[in-house]
Amino acid sequence: MPESAAATAPRAWEVVLQSIELDLLSGRLGPGDHLPPERALAATLGVGRSSVREAVRVLEVLGLIRTNVGSGPSAGAIIVALPGGGMSALMRLQVAAQGFEVADVVKTRLILEGSVVTELAAGPADLAGSARLLDAMDSPHLTEAEFLALDAEFHLSLAEAGGNQVVTATMAGLRSAIEAYARAGAASLPSWPATSARLRLEHRAILAAIASGEADAARRFMHSHISGYYAETHLSSH
Incomplete structure (x- = not known):
């Protein structure tokens, strides 16, 4: 050959x-x-x-x-589930087979999720599913992996609430990459309890800004939330 x-x-x-x-x-x-x-x-x-x-x-x-x-x-x-459409299936395979650079995933999240929360804040949106996920994340018995899995599901739920199928498929395709770098970064945190407590507050702030129609605040909170974890875990130096 x-x-x-x-x-x-x-x-x-x-x-x-x-x-x-x-x-x-x-x-x-x-x-x-x-x-x-x-x-x-x-x-x-x-x-x-x-x-x-x-x-x-x-x-x-x-x-x-x-x-x-x-x-x-x-x-x-x-x-237990089927690939969620052609684009989701393709992107899931790409993520699983070769992975993406963490910096590229973060930049993509900033673009996509900033747009998602801006649009959600502009009109009525069903945020009940997202709120239930945040309630589940308040459990003191969650392991790091369980918390981060719910975290990724929360971000995906916001994309689903937005109703844009392309954005939702893209976020679903990126989910495994998001969870992977979040888990990798958690190992370098000085205090997981302190970080998880801060993440809970940031999630609540994002959801509250969306519910009150504050698009600029929602986008700013989301950008800070994504960038903050990336910086705190020093993934940029890996």
């Missing part, structure tokens, strides 16, 4: 990922269905079982499947 072809050939776990996604998009697999056993997938696709496990892990992170150990009808990997 020429060197250029070898450089662009998909890795084994990407082959598995693409095969499963094709089954999801074509309807051969849907919510409630189980993935074939690890051994069967490996044999069918001509890859190692470790590659199957890596692809399954990526799909679980993206929220498309859930895995359960043990035996019985609930064991194994079960489909």
Whole structure:
């Protein structure tokens, strides 16, 4: 195989990922269905079982499947969601397969989410789902990972409330990248309790500004919220 072809050939776990996604998009697999056993997938696709496990892990992170150990009808990997449209599916694969530079994700978030909150503040918007997520984030029993997963879902919920399907698909595609850099940054924080408390207050301020129709304040709060965490975790120096 020429060197250029070898450089662009998909890795084994990407082959598995693409095969499963094709089954999801074509309807051969849907919510409630189980993935074939690890051994069967490996044999069918001509890859190692470790590659199957890596692809399954990526799909679980993206929220498309859930895995359960043990035996019985609930064991194994079960489909719980489908890719949310062509753009979302493409971007999710891009994020999972190669990732984006953290700085680029942050810049994109500033553009998209600043626009989202500005538009939400300009007209009536259903913010009940976003508010429920903030209530859930007040639980003192959340782990860092659980808190940050709810955090990412909160930001996605605002995009969904805006009703722009392209923006929503883009945010859904970026979700795994957002969670990944948030988790990576949390490890360098001097005090997770202090940071999480501040994040809760910032979320509430963003939502309050939207509800009161203060578009400039909502955009300013959102920009400060996103940039502040990025700066605090020193991700720019990684």
